[in-house]
Amino acid sequence: MNTASASNASAPPAPSPSRHDLHAFWTLADDLQRQTVDHAGALFAFVETASPPRLFSLLAQYRSFTDYYIADIALLIARLPPGRMRSFLADILFDELGSGDATQAHPQLYDDFLASLRIEHAPHDRLPLAANLALLDAARAALVAPGASAAYGVGLRGMGGECVCQVYLARLHEHLVRNPYIREHHDRIDWIFWELHVGEHDIAHREKLRALIGEQIGGMDAGSVAELERGYRDSMAAWQSFWSHIHAAATAPDPRAHARGPGDCAGAGDAPIAQFHLAIGVHDLQQARAFYCDVLGAKQGRSTRNLVDLDFYGHHLVIHQAPRESTGENAFGSAFYGETVKVPHFGMNLNWRDWSALAERIKSRGYGFIDPPHVRMRDLPGEHATMFLADPSGNALEFKAFRNHAEVFATIFSPHTRDTDSLDGLVKKAAAA
Structure with a gap:
């Protein structure tokens, strides 16, 4: 008063x-x-x-x-x-x-x-x-x-x-x-x-x-x-x-439809997944969230202080708060669950088999990674295997395979997530390929 x-x-x-x-x-x-x-x-x-x-x-x-x-x-x-x-x-x-x-x-x-x-x-x-x-x-x-x-x-x-x-x-x-x-x-x-x-x-x-x-x-x-x-x-x-x-x-879709037990990992890894992933920088995170959700109809998933995951008609869009100061270039590093990722970037969310095959393909052609295959967001909803690389023009690409694909946008664990325990093995295989 x-x-x-x-x-x-x-x-x-x-x-x-x-x-x-x-x-x-x-x-x-x-x-x-x-x-x-x-x-x-x-x-x-x-x-x-x-x-x-x-x-x-x-x-x-x-x-x-x-x-x-x-x-x-x-x-x-x-x-x-x-x-x-x-x-x-x-x-x-x-x-x-x-x-x-x-x-x-x-x-x-x-x-x-x-x-x-x-x-x-x-x-x-x-x-x-x-x-x-x-x-x-x-x-x-x-x-x-x-x-x-x-x-x-x-x-x-x-x-x-x-x-x-x-x-x-x-x-x-x-x-x-x-x-x-x-x-x-x-x-x-x-x-x-x-x-x-x-x-x-x-x-x-x-x-x-x-x-x-x-x-x-x-x-x-x-x-x-x-x-x-x-x-x-x-x-x-x-x-x-x-x-x-x-x-x-x-x-949300019943996660049990995508769930797999410890002895059923191979079959689940073969389930068709080809979901486009795009991460972009925005000037005002909350203003952008309102635009994509309220105006365009996206659904909000996980969020942190500097990013928001969006279900964009089934595809995976992530908006990152761009630095307030000028960086002199369009790309910038954004904090993401203990890592720094290059924004903007794009790529695909794949099933385990296709992600592993892509990792082998990249390495077999002698192409290097920005971030080699590893597990991110361990023990959190949305835990996944990821790898980052750049095309010859410097455009950043990321490819992911989620422990439980039902958690791409989730803020809580899906019931059967902890039953799937082969993600580390998948990454070790990709890194050794």
Whole structure:
């Protein structure tokens, strides 16, 4: 919040937002909420017919937010001035923590719900998606940034946590209860978490928060409505990405269709794969991600601070943040999981047999490598064999063979990935060819 200092008594008081400003904001908020209802409905429609493993994949991913939300609300409370809004959010925090009873804390209630589903799953199915952890970390960083206002925080985590989140949960619940597996086992499932978040309890929270926002913002400076709107928009965008990542992971092709056991490596290595791979530099990573995903329809896979993997209509596109300073040439080195790769480059993702045969072909013709055959991203989703070389004009090419091709864009392990243990042998053979 901006307040005039006591030493500047001659300065005129900051103007309060007009009723028109607040009315325009609520009109906008209502419109965005209607859009969210539609988006959530389309996103969760598949839940009605999803298999139990896919249901668990979707539902388990929400769990990470429950932990982050508690800490974020505490941080927001610390930044608010004394008053009804601060006290109300403190009441919400007390409620989230189980009102003194750890067994009734909301993260525990959600764990109880997941356990009551009795759906078999691998331990890594509960690991949060890396892209969603990045979203949660970014929201927290924005919340505590030195220049962040209280109004921005209320929009980001107050409305974002109590209003936007409730819309997604309500739509998810609507489709969830129609699923055949859920209907069959409805009576044994622990629904307490959902009763709190899609019933009158959460609706009352949302309505009271809305009333207090009008009261709180009315006591702030004229820019507070704009900050409130900015926080709310950021929350909307983050929630859309959060659930879209979960939807993409839960609806991805069944990795078991590509899986192979220890004794079945040769056959899997023969499965046809010819997927184009291109890595390019971009000036603004997030702006480029929005263009390729929102405008062109690509799907986001793994991401780090300086790159984003994209499923570009089945092909493998990677966008790298180009250096801000001029390099004097188009190519640059980009950090990639402990290595430095030359960008731009292109190539192919191949099956194991074709990758090994290509390595032998390159070496048999006396052509050298920029990076010889080796294993990259060991013990991470997307672990693969790779080799880099350059054509006579200096264009960089990369060829890959994934341990499990179902993980080309994955942020979590596919169930059978660790059963395939011949990637090191493949690389040793290629290096010795």
